[in-house]
Amino acid sequence: MAHTIVIFGASGDLTSRKLVPALYELHRKGRLPDGTRIVGSSRSGFSHEAWRERLVESTAGYLGDRFDRGVWNEFASSIYYHPGDVTQPDDVASLGQFLDGTEQGAETVRLYYLATAPGFYEPAVLNLGQAGMTCEDCAQRRVVIEKPFGIDLASARRLNEVVHRVFAESQVYRIDHYLGKETVSNLLVLRFANTIFEPIWNRNYVDHVQITAAEEVVIGHRAGFYESAGILRDMFQNHLMQLFTLTAMEGPARFDADAVRDEKVKVLRCVRPLARDEVARWTLRGQYRSYRDEPGVGRGSQTPTFGAVTWHVDNWRWQGVPFYLRSGKGMSCRTTQIVIQFRHPPHMIFGSNAVDDHEANRLVIQIQPREGIQLHFQSKVPDAGMKRRLVDLDFTFRDRFAGDIPDAYQRLLLDAMQGDASLFARSDEVEASWRLIDPIQAAWDEGAGPPLAFYESGDWGPPGAAEWMQRQGRQWFDSCPVLK
Numbered sequence: 001m002a003h004t005i006v007i008f009g010a011s012g013d014l015t016s017r018k019l020v021p022a023l024y025e026l027h028r029k030g031r032l033p034d035g036t037r038i039v040g041s042s043r044s045g046f047s048h049e050a051w052r053e054r055l056v057e058s059t060a061g062y063l064g065d066r067f068d069r070g071v072w073n074e075f076a077s078s079i080y081y082h083p084g085d086v087t088q089p090d091d092v093a094s095l096g097q098f099l100d101g102t103e104q105g106a107e108t109v110r111l112y113y114l115a116t117a118p119g120f121y122e123p124a125v126l127n128l129g130q131a132g133m134t135c136e137d138c139a140q141r142r143v144v145i146e147k148p149f150g151i152d153l154a155s156a157r158r159l160n161e162v163v164h165r166v167f168a169e170s171q172v173y174r175i176d177h178y179l180g181k182e183t184v185s186n187l188l189v190l191r192f193a194n195t196i197f198e199p200i201w202n203r204n205y206v207d208h209v210q211i212t213a214a215e216e217v218v219i220g221h222r223a224g225f226y227e228s229a230g231i232l233r234d235m236f237q238n239h240l241m242q243l244f245t246l247t248a249m250e251g252p253a254r255f256d257a258d259a260v261r262d263e264k265v266k267v268l269r270c271v272r273p274l275a276r277d278e279v280a281r282w283t284l285r286g287q288y289r290s291y292r293d294e295p296g297v298g299r300g301s302q303t304p305t306f307g308a309v310t311w312h313v314d315n316w317r318w319q320g321v322p323f324y325l326r327s328g329k330g331m332s333c334r335t336t337q338i339v340i341q342f343r344h345p346p347h348m349i350f351g352s353n354a355v356d357d358h359e360a361n362r363l364v365i366q367i368q369p370r371e372g373i374q375l376h377f378q379s380k381v382p383d384a385g386m387k388r389r390l391v392d393l394d395f396t397f398r399d400r401f402a403g404d405i406p407d408a409y410q411r412l413l414l415d416a417m418q419g420d421a422s423l424f425a426r427s428d429e430v431e432a433s434w435r436l437i438d439p440i441q442a443a444w445d446e447g448a449g450p451p452l453a454f455y456e457s458g459d460w461g462p463p464g465a466a467e468w469m470q471r472q473g474r475q476w477f478d479s480c481p482v483l484k
Contacts, residue, residue, distance in 0.1 A: 002035035009116035010040025016058035022409035027075045051081040092127040113144045129166035144173045153434035174425040180408030183371045210339040214331035223296030231307040235327040257421035268432035270315040279443035284308040286453045286462035288330035305329040306461045330457035333480030336367035372396035
């Protein structure tokens with residue numbers, strides 16, 4: 001069956017940096033379905049050829065040595081452009097007529113990709129419905145919606161209601177590029193395709209779990225967005241919560257969209273929400289010291305650029321095991337990792353050691369940039385009696401598998417075209433996540449949470465973050481990155 005990918009916001013950065021390069025790579029690898037057309041639409045007045053010329057430059061710059069002009073020329077023949085304003089019903093209807101003309105009555109899957117600012121999601125969806133370009137419960141019409149999906153629970157509910165007026169939930173693909181990363185998908189394989197991990201993936205053997213998404217870069221010229229978002233909306237509600245649910249979920253009966261997403265929602269419903277008077281104890285917030293000097297940031301800004309949150313999961317698997325989620329800008333390095341910190345042996349027969357999490361077994365799953373897994377375990381030091389040392393076993397994707405690790409958008413675009421929603425968020429999952437984040441954000445905004453602590457760019461967050469963990473008898477695992 002032929003496919004048409006319609007990109008609203010075609011002149012934007014996401015299209016040129018991510019979407020078109022990903023589609024080009026899928027074409028180069030022979031994975032795009034035959035007869036795939038790409039139609040861009042935005043208010044800019046490009047012709048077909050002018051838009052292709054603009055894209056060839058940006059795609060070549062993004063892909064570097066992987067770009068082949070001959071392959072591009074084949075690919076570009078399927079690229080079209082139709083100008084229009086997504087907020088204007090007549091413009092969307094005109095686009096529909098253009099699509100009908102290019103498809104010439106052939107049965108075609110249409111993928112409407114909203115690569116616009118979030119404020120355009122509602123009018124885009126409603127105008128698609130008004131123009132008759134969708135059909136409820138029709139698998140051949142799908143919509144892909146970029147994050148952020150709302151800024152709180154109320155706005156997420158509102159957007160879900162609007163979307164469901166036009167599309168059935170099965171037609172909606174809420175995209176979070178973290179879920180398209182090979183190492184995130186591998187987390188499911190690691191847990192549910194191996195017998196050695198799942199028996200110890202529980203409260204009997206795990207002391208705690210750390211999930212970190214650190215960024216070395218600072219805000220720069222993104223203050224317009226960041227001042228209204230902050231670290232919770234920018235990183236926690238989407239990226240970190242996705243990693244959390246995949247780490248904590250029960251095994252689905254089968255690997256399909258509904259089964260996987262059912263288990264993720266179950267985990268979120270088991271998380272103990274933080275009451276207003278608990279936020280100061282179980283969360284941290286910080287700001288890198290030079291943030292207020294960034295263009296567009298107010299002199300007295302209270303916007304956090306660092307955050308840490310403790311979740312307690314009230315179910316049989318995880319009762320009593322804290323999950324520590326943290327993220328920050330201007331950190332020591334760029335790294336996203338999941339640390340499964342195991343308990344100490346119940347009795348140490350080789351001499352006593354001070355209790356130290358860094359001496360217990362540890363499984364580190366490196367999501368990026370050095371994708372792989374590292375297992376830390378105790379070993380005897382040769383010719384030193386029974387002296388022990390923590391050693392490690394490494395696995396890295398780049399060392400074991402040939403070729404570059406594909407960009408996350410390649411996987412997600414292909415899944416959406418094939419109708420596989422396993423790696424996309426469902427409406428109840430989005431709302432369940434906001435129910436947990438909203439009380440923390442409200443407490444922070446109202447001054448009921450922990451005080452805003454400052455840290456220097458290049459540190460691992462505020463100095464108090466280490467003390468916060470030490471009061472709970474634990475330590476952060478800081479590494480840049482852990483894998484060699």
